[in-house]
Amino acid sequence: MNGFVSIRNLQKFYGEFQALKGINLDIAEGEVVCVVGPSGSGKSTLIRCINHLEGFESVSEVVVDGIPVTSGKSLAKVRAEVGMVFQSFNLFPHLTVRRNVMLAPQRVRGLNAIDAAARADVLLKRVGIFEQAEKYPEHLSGGQQQRVAIARALAMEPRVMLFDEPTSALDPEMVGEVLDVMKDLAGTGVTMIVVTHEMGFARQVADRVIFMDGGEVIETGIPEELFSNPKEIRTQNFLSAVLNH
């Protein structure tokens, strides 16, 4: 096990269908990895296995910061280290923006309200949305809501952040503001694993890009290499389809 996140022979079945066919991956601490590939290739399943939102075959091994990802006791420890941002923001509609960000540190970490609010405000400033702290999610744009969701995940001080197509549900004019927050985050040393269709973002921000197809990792490389000089035919076909469309 060499990585901060280590994945060995990761296999995942949905019934008879094998969504992941033996993935091996090591991700270093602080590394920013973008996972790209056609729809249905297993990208989302892969990152959901890292915090065990999806279970996987017992022959497989996933380790985060030395902690094995299993359904047992260590899962709570893993989840304490891993934050996740989804395509749909999933904010609590009955709580203000600030209270959305305060909730987990209060409930899970036992922070008092004053400390939790102070932490929330720092994070809301960081994602550029402090002015909206008293509002309810429904009064925010999609881009603003997703930035709150990022702040909420950061409030637990995760070592690893998983992003599952965080800009796919947004109107085009709001994509940039969320990607900008993620770019800033990439400079802070938190390990990031980002499933994305935003090739420009991957090219600019990723330390490494992983191309998946058919439940397998087909090719990995630094962005310049993978985008400019893909070695595998499936990578070439995918990139020419998405970059020329």
Ligand code: ADP
């Ligand atoms: P991607 O993120 O690359 O679009 P997914 O990981 O979402 O791919 O899905 C990989 C494959 O697994 C797809 O064929 C999808 O239909 C299938 N799949 C995903 N989730 C489920 C599920 N809950 N039940 C059955 N099949 C699923």
